[in-house]
Amino acid sequence: MQCSSLSRWILVVAFLLSWGGSSNAQPTALVGPTALNPADSTVIENATVMWKDDRIVAVDSSSEVSVPEETTVHKMPDKYVMPGLVDGHVHFFQSGGLYTRPDIIDLRAVRPYAEELRRIKERLPDTFRRYLRSGVTSVVDVGGPMWNLEVRARAGTTATAPTVVTAGPLISSVSRPSLDTGDPPILKITTPQAARAEVQEQVDAGVDLIKIWYIVGPNETPADYRPVVEATVDEAHAAGKRVAVHATELETARTAVEAGADILVHSVSNEPVDEAFVQLLLENDVIYTPTLMVGERYRETFAQQLDLTTGEHHIGQKNVIASLFDLRTLPDSLVPARIRQRIEQAPTVPSDTTAMRTLKRLHGAGVSIAAGTDAGNIGTPHGPALFREFELMRTAGLTPREILATATAGGARLMGRDDLGQLTPGMQADLVVLDKNPFADISNTSSIHRVVKDGRVLTPDTLTPRPPEAVVQQSANAFNARDLGGFLDAFAPEVKVYAHPDSLVTDGRDGLRKQYNSVFETTTTLNVRIHHTAPMGNTVVLHETITGGPGSSPNEQVVLYHIEDGAINRVWIVPKE
Secondary structure, X not given: OOOOHHHHHHHHHHHHHHHOOOOOOOOEEEEOOEEEEOOOOEEEOOEEEEXXXXXXXXXXXXXXXXXXXXXXXXXXXXXXXXXXXXXXXXXXXXXXXXXXXXXXXXXXXXXXXXXXXXXXXXXXXXXXXXXHHOOXXXXXXXOOOOOHHHHHHHHHOOOOOOEEEEEOOEEEOOOOHHHOOOOOOEEEOOOHHHHHHHHHHHHHHOOXXXXXXXXXXXXXXXXXXXXXXXXXXXHHHHOOOEEEEEOOOHHHHHHHHHOOOOEEOOOOOOOOOOHHHHHHHHHOXXXXXXXXXXXXXXXXXXXXOOOOOHHHHXXXXXXXXXXXXXXXXXXXXXXXXXXXXXXXXXXXXXXXXXXXXXXXXXXXXXXXXXXXXXXXEOOOOOOOHHHHHHHHHHHHOOOHHHHXXXXXXXXXXXXXXXXXXXXXXXXXXXXXXXXXXXXXXXXXXXXXXXEEEOOEEEXXXXXXXXXXXXXXXXXXXXXXXXXXXXXXXXXXXXXXXXXXXXXXXXXXXXXXXXXHHHHHHHOOOOEEEEEEEEEEOOEEEEEEEEEOOOOOOOEEEEEEEEEEOOEEXXXXXXXXX
16 A cells, blocks of 8 residues: 555655754655555555654655665665564563573572572663564563562663553552562552552652553452452542553453453463453443463473464573573472473464364454563563464464554554554654565564664664574574474585584585474474583584484584574584493
8 A cells, every 4th residue: 555645745744854953963864665554554665765863754664765875775675664573571580491480480599599589680771672673663661570660661772672661560459479589579569548559659769650460360360359449540640650560360351441441461361251351341441461371481481382473582592592492400309299290291382273263253243452472481581472472363363464463553542652563654663674574474474684773774783693603502502402493404415414523414405404403303302411511612512312213322422513694504513331
């Protein structure tokens, strides 16, 4: 759909008005890509997208846009440009690794929770960059410690960080003492008076949203906690703040919306929704964030049957992902018996079809949907997790354009921002440039060529360089996940594998594919345990032991990897004598 003549005049006027501002910055233009605006299905081939400072001033066919001589021009034929993505549900106080939720699986004897939090804070700049590397230019943190506000402030002053909207500690019907190190992310609030006081304290501190964790325990009903929910909503709305609610059961979600909730941050998954619930959401203009993947990832991790996307292996924090496989090697005394039993059974982990059917029904009825992942929870990595969420939304029956609308315009609405989520003049210059058309296949969203954040053009390699040890760790992570795509992604097409010193074992990535395809498909307990890593320039030396493969004996060996241009191109294997 091409822009009308009136729209073109609006573009010109917007451009001229922007020219009269006080900034001396030169405009920047992307010339030649296909421009995609998921919110209204606009597709403009051979487009020019131009911005000045951090605001878009023109979007139209290149024949209709006059580009000033002083403009910085990026010629991008055969590329696709769309608004930056929004992950509408993340938690920065969680890492995505195995040790981040001691209230769910208590492994503090292995890694104290204070140490887990220290590591999370230390790698925060890297976490920011991995969001941008994934095309995610804005996120909504829907609850955590009060230091969430420091995260937002830090993101706001960091050039390579997403825009952050945040809630404070969750007002909760239950307590989680194992997460409390002095700045608790979850507060058990039992009276309306205490709820009002907590809301006011958070409002005074500057939160963007108020979050309720609405958990109904055995022998309880949603009505038991409703007075606290109503008081929370009333106090928040009086202060001009919206309220997001965790309520995954139908009657709890219904009660939350009846009490005035503005946002449901998870799917209703315990039973199919009824027509009265659908109408309730429509009448109250509720935003629904399905987070289809987070429950699946807990189940996959606890069965050691992780199915990460190639994008997650490539972009995700490698050491965090590696921790997910520690369940295989931790002592039995530390791993709950129910989890050890699931690991031994190695069950297939199904997706939540009830949640998918609910998403399809609500979307079809016109309920506002905002894509979100619950990133930071165990098995859900910061940044590229949205790629898996998109896959599940596709399985639920949404088209690629519909999915992207929930992660652009839908996410902007969740954030309360009217200057994000669309590829039109006046919007903030947050963009993603792709090598492949995401409207044709949602998996193409991971084919990121460039990211534009606040008008700055960023390349993937500068956002997340791939040091040799990270590439090797990716291959180990994907090996443990028996993920052929993620495994091969770590190797160059022309890779050669030798039995030391010079006996060629495997030639090329296709050779690796043939070698490992059947192994990954037929084994359920395959695991490589790295004892020691020694990076030396572009070479990484590993001392490792492989278990669970063909044959019953562990295979201990030293492996030398040589890495060029972010991929392994030579491997030498030295078996233990």
